[in-house]
Amino acid sequence: MAKATTPFGQFYERTWRFFCSLRLTIFTLIILLSGCLVGMFHDQTLTYEEHRNQWATAAWKLYLYTFLELNDVFHSWWFGFFVLVLALNLIACSIERLPKIWIDVHNPQMRLPDPRFHAMKHHVHLQVPTKEAGLALMGKYFNNAKALGAPFVNADAKNLYFFREKQRYGRVGVYVIHVALLLIMFGSILTTNFGIDGMMMIPEGDGRRFVQSRGPGGLSASHDLGFRVQCNDFRLKTFTDGAPLDFESDLVIFDGRTNRPLMQKTIEVNDPLEYQGYTFYQASYAPRSGEQLIKLNLGPHGGERLTYTLSVGESAVMADGTQFTPVEVMENYGGLGPAVRVQKVTSDGKATHFNVFRYYPDFDPQVRRGQYDVLFLGFDRLYATGISVGKVPFYPIVLLGFVIMFLGMYMAFFMNHRRYWGRLMPLDNGDWELALVGIAKRHPYQFEDEFKKFNKMGADYLGQLQSKPLTPTGVQNA
Amino acid sequence: MHSTTFYNACAMGYFLALFMLIANLAGRKELWRKSATITIALSFLAQTVGMIFRWQEAGLVEVAATERATGLTLTGWTYFVVYTQHPPWSNLYEIMVFMSWGVVLVYMVSEVKWRIPVAGIFALLLSLMSLGLASLTTDTDIKPLVPALQSWWIHVHVISASVAYSAGTVGAVTSLLYLVAAKDKLSLRGLGAGTLAVSAFLIFILGRGLELFTTGQYRIKLLREMGDEMIPVGRMVQDKFAAYYLASPYVGPLLIATFIACIVGAVVLWKSKTESDVPHGQSFWAWAAPFGLMSTTIGLMIYNNLSSTNIQVADDVASQLMPPGPWRFAMESNQWDMSLFGIVWGAQAFVSLCMLAPATTRRLLPSDEKLDRVSYYTIMIAFALVAVVLVTGALWAHYAWGRYWAWDPKETGALVIWINYAIYLHMRMAYGWVGVPSAVVGILGFFIIIAGFLGVNLGWFAEGLHSYGSA
Numbered sequence: 038m039a040k041a042t043t044p045f046g047q048f049y050e051r052t053w054r055f056f057c058s059l060r061l062t063i064f065t066l067i068i069l070l071s072g073c074l075v076g077m078f079h080d081q082t083l084t085y086e087e088h089r090n091q092w093a094t095a096a097w098k099l100y101l102y103t104f105l106e107l108n109d110v111f112h113s114w115w116f117g118f119f120v121l122v123l124a125l126n127l128i129a130c131s132i133e134r135l136p137k138i139w140i141d142v143h144n145p146q147m148r149l150p151d152p153r154f155h156a157m158k159h160h161v162h163l164q165v166p167t168k169e170a171g172l173a174l175m176g177k178y179f180n181n182a183k184a185l186g187a188p189f190v191n192a193d194a195k196n197l198y199f200f201r202e203k204q205r206y207g208r209v210g211v212y213v214i215h216v217a218l219l220l221i222m223f224g225s226i227l228t229t230n231f232g233i234d235g236m237m238m239i240p241e242g243d244g245r246r247f248v249q250s251r252g253p254g255g256l257s258a259s260h261d262l263g264f265r266v267q268c269n270d271f272r273l274k275t276f277t278d279g280a281p282l283d284f285e286s287d288l289v290i291f292d293g294r295t296n297r298p299l300m301q302k303t304i305e306v307n308d309p310l311e312y313q314g315y316t317f318y319q320a321s322y323a324p325r326s327g328e329q330l331i332k333l334n335l336g337p338h339g340g341e342r343l344t345y346t347l348s349v350g351e352s353a354v355m356a357d358g359t360q361f362t363p364v365e366v367m368e369n370y371g372g373l374g375p376a377v378r379v380q381k382v383t384s385d386g387k388a389t390h391f392n393v394f395r396y397y398p399d400f401d402p403q404v405r406r407g408q409y410d411v412l413f414l415g416f417d418r419l420y421a422t423g424i425s426v427g428k429v430p431f432y433p434i435v436l437l438g439f440v441i442m443f444l445g446m447y448m449a450f451f452m453n454h455r456r457y458w459g460r461l462m463p464l465d466n467g468d469w470e471l472a473l474v475g476i477a478k479r480h481p482y483q484f485e486d487e488f489k490k491f492n493k494m495g496a497d498y499l500g501q502l503q504s505k506p507l508t509p510t511g512v513q514n515a
Numbered sequence: 516m517h518s519t520t521f522y523n524a525c526a527m528g529y530f531l532a533l534f535m536l537i538a539n540l541a542g543r544k545e546l547w548r549k550s551a552t553i554t555i556a557l558s559f560l561a562q563t564v565g566m567i568f569r570w571q572e573a574g575l576v577e578v579a580a581t582e583r584a585t586g587l588t589l590t591g592w593t594y595f596v597v598y599t600q601h602p603p604w605s606n607l608y609e610i611m612v613f614m615s616w617g618v619v620l621v622y623m624v625s626e627v628k629w630r631i632p633v634a635g636i637f638a639l640l641l642s643l644m645s646l647g648l649a650s651l652t653t654d655t656d657i658k659p660l661v662p663a664l665q666s667w668w669i670h671v672h673v674i675s676a677s678v679a680y681s682a683g684t685v686g687a688v689t690s691l692l693y694l695v696a697a698k699d700k701l702s703l704r705g706l707g708a709g710t711l712a713v714s715a716f717l718i719f720i721l722g723r724g725l726e727l728f729t730t731g732q733y734r735i736k737l738l739r740e741m742g743d744e745m746i747p748v749g750r751m752v753q754d755k756f757a758a759y760y761l762a763s764p765y766v767g768p769l770l771i772a773t774f775i776a777c778i779v780g781a782v783v784l785w786k787s788k789t790e791s792d793v794p795h796g797q798s799f800w801a802w803a804a805p806f807g808l809m810s811t812t813i814g815l816m817i818y819n820n821l822s823s824t825n826i827q828v829a830d831d832v833a834s835q836l837m838p839p840g841p842w843r844f845a846m847e848s849n850q851w852d853m854s855l856f857g858i859v860w861g862a863q864a865f866v867s868l869c870m871l872a873p874a875t876t877r878r879l880l881p882s883d884e885k886l887d888r889v890s891y892y893t894i895m896i897a898f899a900l901v902a903v904v905l906v907t908g909a910l911w912a913h914y915a916w917g918r919y920w921a922w923d924p925k926e927t928g929a930l931v932i933w934i935n936y937a938i939y940l941h942m943r944m945a946y947g948w949v950g951v952p953s954a955v956v957g958i959l960g961f962f963i964i965i966a967g968f969l970g971v972n973l974g975w976f977a978e979g980l981h982s983y984g985s986a
Contacts, residue, residue, distance in 0.1 A: 059945045066934055073931045077924045077970075111922040211944075225920065234918050274584045283584075283662050306662035307915045318917045427917025435919060439906045446899055479944075482888045 056129035065123045069116070076110040083108065084257075112229065124222050127215045135212050142208050142454070147200040148191060149458050149474075157458075157474035159488040163495045164468045166502065171461045171469045174498050175199055178459070178473055178491055199459030207452025208478055213445030220438035224431045233260055233315070233428035239268040239286075240325055240421040246293065248426045262315065262426075264299070265291040271322060271420040284322055286422040304424075314428055321423030330419065331363045331377055333393075334412035338402065342410060346417050358384030361411060373397065377413050454478040471495070518572060518603075521565025522612060526646050528558025529619070533639045536632050540879050548632050552623075555635070559619050566603045566616065573601035573657045580659040601660045604673045607972050611649035613673070615642040617681030621893065625685060629889050631881050637688040640861065644854050651850045668911035672904060676929075679900030680964045683932070686893035687961035690954035691862065693886035695869050696877060701951050702792045703870050707802045708784035709955065710866050713962070714809065714859045715777035718770055721852045732762035733770050735848040737826065739838045745847040750835040759836055761826065763819045763844065769812045776805035793870050802870070806863050813856055820844045851973050855965065887950060890957050891943065897960075898936040905929055928967025935963050
């Protein structure tokens with residue numbers, strides 16, 4: 038870049054260099070790290086009002102607390118600001134460095150000038166008896182380097198030159214990671230602004246249309262879904278010690294205007310319902326009443342049965358007017374386990390009583406053999422199901438970011454751009470000097486090992502040739 | 516056979532291998548190193564088998580519980596899913612066992628690749644500490660898995676976390692060894708100053724920040740002995756059980772003294788004008804005083820934990836506490852703090868050893884170049900695997916909770932670990948800060964791992980979605 042002379046040009050140049058600097062990256066990362074630590078130590082789930090009393094002991098404390106939005110660090114202005122700075126920093130760095138790297142990757146210097154050739158840290162210098170032996174050994178080296186395609190060979194009046202490189206796109210890996218991070222950040226910013234992350238408590242048998250969420254500034258906000266979500270049934274399966282095994286809700290979605298059912302699904306933890314970009318997750322539950330309900334499975338003898346959830350004294354009415362009413366609950370009836378005493382009233386007003394047992398479902402259809410089969414399925418309670426509602430409209434962008442990040446990490450860590458330059462040079466005594474130098478952008482130690490191996494290969498090869506004793510010429514001009 | 520049988524055998528094997536490695540170091544006999552490697556491999560195998568047994572035990576519990584809850588008899592695929600859904604890395608006890616497994620795994624790989632038996636001593640010590648902490652956790656029973664964890668994501672998520680954090684731990688160990696070995700880059704004086712600064716910081720954190728200084732007390736959990744188990748004593752605060760903490764006698768003032776001695780020592784050592792590698796005269800005492808105080812404090816903590824078998828509590832509080840007395844302290848009162856103090860004390864003891872015999876210790880260590888190389892590779896692996904943890908966590912969270920990122924403390928913790936390693940790699944690749952600065956960041960990484968990975972489960976932070984296991 039030419040030196041800027043105008044004040045604006047200087048300002049522009051200075052700003053540009055500021056955003057390109059790695060110091061800014063490290064500084065921003067440290068600020069973001071601190072933000073993360075504050076967010077970890079300081080409870081972010083409470084609202085500003087709940088925190089206020091604790092910080093209101095002095096005016097400046099509360100002012101500082103409010104100014105830094107410590108109740109919601111991750112959505113505070115300064116955290117967002119530094120994420121933005123990091124993004125700009127990444128973009129600027131890439132614009133500054135990527136083209137140079139790209140040009141270098143595609144335009145390697147295939148013949149090094151002598152001073153650079155001799156200054157290389159990793160090298161092999163051997164004296165070989167003939168040109169053919171030198172060529173053969175060079176061929177071995179380049180095969181060992183497993184590079185694609187044939188090596189570049191060039192000769193001037195005296196010397197032969199070789200060049201080869203491998204995994205050159207490994208150089209770009211870092212920038213691929215940066216692009217991925219930018220995509221993830223971009224997706225996250227979009228999600229924060231257009232996404233929904235809210236909660237609905239729906240009592241069993243009831244429906245809800247509004248989602249409660251945490252809006253800007255940590256204030257509670259209400260969001261209209263445009264349709265109604267109804268919970269028909271909530272089932273909690275517990276272990277014998279009362280810990281939840283699993284819980285699930287039968288959800289039905291109704292059109293907001295016409296009230297027609299549009300979709301239904303039973304959701305459980307780790308298995309959500311998706312509708313119109315919203316995802317409904319089974320998150321929690323809360324009991325609504327202490328009253329115990331009784332689940333009865335009723336139907337004509339041998340026919341299809343329906344399940345009714347009734348409180349004591351409440352009746353289920355059959356098609357022909359027959360009513361079934363649980364009238365008494367027995368926790369353990371004569372050692373046979375839980376049982377319910379059911380009253381049956383036919384349409385002409387005749388009342389009878391009988392017992393049904395939780396653990397003996399076959400008793401009623403096979404032993405009592407009435408006109409109707411009555412099965413006691415157990416107890417139930419009224420719950421409200423806790424549905425967490427998420428809308429992540431730009432999730433594919435983030436997902437793409439993840440994929441690209443792994444690609445970039447593979448390129449950056451597992452690919453190592455290496456360049457090898459070889460030279461065969463006739464010596465005054467009729468021997469040839471074989472020289473191989475190389476440079477690696479990453480994993481210098483591994484590269485060193487590779488050159489150790491090259492040296493050993495050369496020594497072995499010369500030993501095999503049974504020719505002159507091995508005399509490495511050493512580094513000239515090092 | 517029971518999984519704990521294997522774990523015990525494996526702990527004994529690691530212990531044996533530890534002595535073999537020390538013997539190898541002292542005598543430079545190849546035979547010791549080889550037998551240590553074989554012992555470690557066999558113990559590792561025993562631990563793996565133990566984990567498989569644990570998985571199977573958990574599977575039986577899950578099947579029984581599910582059958583009892585649903586009233587169905589499971590068969591075929593459903594049986595298989597339920598039987599295998601509870602892997603041996605689902606609560607704190609299992610995670611600690613798994614971490615010790617991971618550390619040994621990473622060490623074994625590095626042993627095969629780079630031959631650094633010295634790092635093995637530290638890796639085995641940390642691994643044994645992890646096993647010890649596992650055996651001290653109160654909640655070792657297999658309980659049916661909470662619904663949120665019943666997913667296949669848990670495997671790739673937790674396995675990569677364990678290996679990543681183990682790799683980070685091994686990287687921190689080799690970084691520390693590097694700082695000792697690189698004698699033309701950093702003096703033992705400087706290393707001492709750094710160690711004291713880290714000790715002071717840790718005392719500040721474990722003393723619950725300013726609480727230590729304002730109250731002058733270091734409080735630990737009150738326990739009730741029941742059979743061979745230690746049950747935490749506490750009371751109900753708004754529907755939640757809150758453990759009751761009581762001051763460990765005389766530890767508070769001693770800790771404050773240690774803290775001050777550490778700060779003073781760090782400053783004196785850092786500013787000391789003498790050119791020598793090993794501190795002499797004034798700076799020697801600046802090192803010895805905090806080390807002596809730290810040793811005394813830890814000794815007193817252990818003494819308090821073992822001897823305070825009958826503790827009286829003020830009557831108005833005592834009436835609210837459950838279970839009823841007699842109450843006591845035990846190692847379970849503050850095992851996490853103790854192990855962190857122990858790690859720092861171990862580092863101080865190691866640095867002291869180096870100061871006593873600098874030439875010998877440096878001769879026994881591999882070259883600084885090799886140690887730097889091992890740190891670099893292990894931390895690079897840790898960086899890549901933490902990325903796997905973050906991404907699988909995000910995908911799982913998207914699938915299970917509807918948000919791929921919620922700034923939950925544990926998520927943020929993993930992010931902090933990742934950013935720290937990103938700083939490490941950027942420093943090396945872009946600045947060329949290879950050596951001392953990167954080693955310092957590598958060592959800090961270990962403490963960040965402890966905070967981000969375990970801190971959440973130990974309740975150091977605000978509560979989040981990840982708090983499944985607790986001490």
